[in-house]
Amino acid sequence: MSQALHPALQLLNRTSLVTQIIIGLLAGIALAVIAPQAALSVGFIGNVFVSALKAVAPVLVFILVMSSIANHQQGQQTHIRPILLMYLIGTFSAALVAVVASFAFPSSLVLSSQAAELTPPGGIGEVLKTLLMNVVDNPVNALLNGNFIGILAWAIGLGFAFRHASAGSKQLLGELSNGVTAIVKLVIRLAPLGIFGLVAATLAESGFDALLGYLHLLVVLVGCMLLVALVVNPALVYWKIRRNPYPLVFTCLRESGITAFFTRSSAANIPVNLQLSQRLGLHEETYSVSIPLGATINMAGAAITITVLTMAAVHTLGIPVDLPTALLLSVLASISACGASGVAGGSLLLIPLACSLFGIPNDVAMQIVAIGFIIGIVQDSAETALNSSTDVLFTAAACMAQERKDS
Numbered sequence: 001m002s003q004a005l006h007p008a009l010q011l012l013n014r015t016s017l018v019t020q021i022i023i024g025l026l027a028g029i030a031l032a033v034i035a036p037q038a039a040l041s042v043g044f045i046g047n048v049f050v051s052a053l054k055a056v057a058p059v060l061v062f063i064l065v066m067s068s069i070a071n072h073q074q075g076q077q078t079h080i081r082p083i084l085l086m087y088l089i090g091t092f093s094a095a096l097v098a099v100v101a102s103f104a105f106p107s108s109l110v111l112s113s114q115a116a117e118l119t120p121p122g123g124i125g126e127v128l129k130t131l132l133m134n135v136v137d138n139p140v141n142a143l144l145n146g147n148f149i150g151i152l153a154w155a156i157g158l159g160f161a162f163r164h165a166s167a168g169s170k171q172l173l174g175e176l177s178n179g180v181t182a183i184v185k186l187v188i189r190l191a192p193l194g195i196f197g198l199v200a201a202t203l204a205e206s207g208f209d210a211l212l213g214y215l216h217l218l219v220v221l222v223g224c225m226l227l228v229a230l231v232v233n234p235a236l237v238y239w240k241i242r243r244n245p246y247p248l249v250f251t252c253l254r255e256s257g258i259t260a261f262f263t264r265s266s267a268a269n270i271p272v273n274l275q276l277s278q279r280l281g282l283h284e285e286t287y288s289v290s291i292p293l294g295a296t297i298n299m300a301g302a303a304i305t306i307t308v309l310t311m312a313a314v315h316t317l318g319i320p321v322d323l324p325t326a327l328l329l330s331v332l333a334s335i336s337a338c339g340a341s342g343v344a345g346g347s348l349l350l351i352p353l354a355c356s357l358f359g360i361p362n363d364v365a366m367q368i369v370a371i372g373f374i375i376g377i378v379q380d381s382a383e384t385a386l387n388s389s390t391d392v393l394f395t396a397a398a399c400m401a402q403e404r405k406d407s
Helices: 002-014 017-034 036-072 081-105 124-134 139-145 148-162 167-189 191-205 209-241 246-263 270-279 286-296 300-316 323-338 348-354 362-374 376-406
Strands: none
Touching: 002 139, 017 148, 017 191, 017 246, 036 081, 036 139, 036 148, 036 246, 036 286, 081 167, 081 209, 081 286, 081 323, 081 376, 124 148, 139 376, 148 167, 148 286, 167 270, 167 362, 191 246, 191 323, 209 246, 209 300, 209 362, 209 376, 246 270, 246 376, 270 286, 270 376, 286 376, 300 323, 300 348, 300 362, 300 376, 323 348, 323 376
């Protein structure tokens, strides 16, 4: 028996993780088609995988950032500022793409009387206030609730404090970082099983029947995200590294975007992105901060969702939109998207903010939110895949650009 298992384990080790994930994806689709009840049962495996990623991510970010700063050697450089600039430009560019696409391919919606039973934020000020309160959150509470803004703030503060600690204390932090990283690698190895469970259960439970009525809207949404992922982001990366960006773009989409698409959680994908950054040979002092920060503020997909759904509401209600108002919508969507992680419901609950720019009443705006939840099976998955893969992409581009300057 052991002799029979040995070749199978060898084959498993030789097969790349991405190939294993694709096999899990196809197996999940097949099970959902052949035996829907069984597919619902294996959904538990997917939930366990996502929960494991969400559980380990806050601890990993806290320990890794603190250790990186504490063990930072004088003379080493980090590249956070150019990465932040790329995050902001990428998010605003995505909102502009969504505005243009909404003008070119306007969507009309059938509004109903049912709206989501959720309370949107009252304004941009409330979103920014929430983010500021997250910065000063209790560290234990931040770890328990996965508040990465608060986790980053405490990790950076303690990291600078530990820079004056003894060599033994710094070594302990390094060993803690290595230990948590080893656990993360083990969790990520379970990704094929997790994807199998998530895909099987999602298709068996929801199917795609509910999406057909909103096919045009979905095509505009996903089309914008693909355009940003395959045209806008590569252009930004080329601007930084001055060489063919597509090998790096496809690596990030393949190894980060696929898992993010099915976990539908930027927080859960932080460990995947950190491991990918390590394999790409990026500066740990840089990616240990930029990746969790990107999961909070780098929200090109969210900007697209807010803009496209708002423009769909505007077109449905016959409200005229001029160019200055469209540009203002892009700015508002970008700022709102950066604050999406501080709002329950994410990008969808920020749609009423954008709708208020056109005087659309809150009850109508919440009907748009309800439609967003209906198409969320595709919208949220594509949005998360774009957001998360871009975190690694821009981090890698900034690091490579600096290496090109130094050489």
